[in-house]
Amino acid sequence: MDEWVLNALKRWPNVPALFGWLGLDRRGRWLVQGEAISHPRIIDVINRNYAADEHGRWYFQNGPQRGYMQLESTPLILFVADDNEHLITHTGLAVAQLHAAYIDEEGSLVLTTEHGPGELRGTDLQWALDRLSIDGNPVDDDALATALGLPSQSRTDITLTVGSSQLALQRLDFAGAPSALSFDRAPAPREGEKVSTRAMD
Structure with a gap:
């Protein structure tokens, strides 16, 4: 994870997660609401801050907010x-x-x-x-x-x-x-998990 991401997590540790916005297709392209992301800097940021939680749900850590990935195939x-x-x-x-x-x-x-x-x-x-x-x-x-x-x-x-x-x-x-x-293609909120309806800027 990038240092700025780790710092943001320490400062705002309980930001609700985002579900259903982000995805990864079988060609290795990041998607936002079904559209391929093409901006190289954005792709690089997602690449560096992509990980999985303890439940096999893969996500992009966008500063303090976790955006879970819909997977077309594998993580x-x-x-x-x-x-x-x-x-x-x-x-x-x-x-x-x-x-x-x-x-x-x-x-x-x-x-x-x-x-x-x-x-x-x-x-x-x-x-x-x-x-x-x-x-x-x-x-x-x-x-x-x-x-x-x-x-x-x-x-x-x-x-x-x-x-x-x-x-x-x-x-x-x-x-x-x-x-x-041990991975989840369609991550969903777990019981008691806070959910956001919009991505952070």
């Missing part, structure tokens, strides 16, 4: 870095640790990282497909179709290799990802 969107070897989050953080890999019924790939769970951007899926194997052999369309047809939360025969990480690919339905990976 993070992962991109292939310029070196074509590593991954970065949509907030610009380098991914150094990959813990698990999941594929949903549509073929989207979700990885759990030290920063949280993230879906690989759709335009980078070929990069991941080139790194899938079964017993050291490339994965063909039939093997991939078999994996996609497995029940959710079952292990496939496929391995994803990224750098020194070798991850057993697991099937996980899109709808089941939040509960399995």
Whole structure:
């Protein structure tokens, strides 16, 4: 978090939270009331002050006010870095640790990282497909179709290799990802929580 944000939280610790205004789409774009934010400075501020609470609700800490994010997919969107070897989050953080890999019924790939769970951007899926194997052999369309047809939360025969990480690919339905990976796609106020109807300037 930025120092000015931490200072604002100390000065005004009980500002009501904002729900339903902010979002993150599957391309890694921040949204406000459904419209993509394009101003680079605003994007940078959100990137630096984005976090999760103890209930798996991700938010932007805008000074003393917390604005909870509606997630189209996962809390993070992962991109292939310029070196074509590593991954970065949509907030610009380098991914150094990959813990698990999941594929949903549509073929989207979700990885759990030290920063949280993230879906690989759709335009980078070929990069991941080139790194899938079964017993050291490339994965063909039939093997991939078999994996996609497995029940959710079952292990496939496929391995994803990224750098020194070798991850057993697991099937996980899109709808089941939040509960399995401990995040909330549509944060809502909890009992007794103060709520604001407008964003702070």
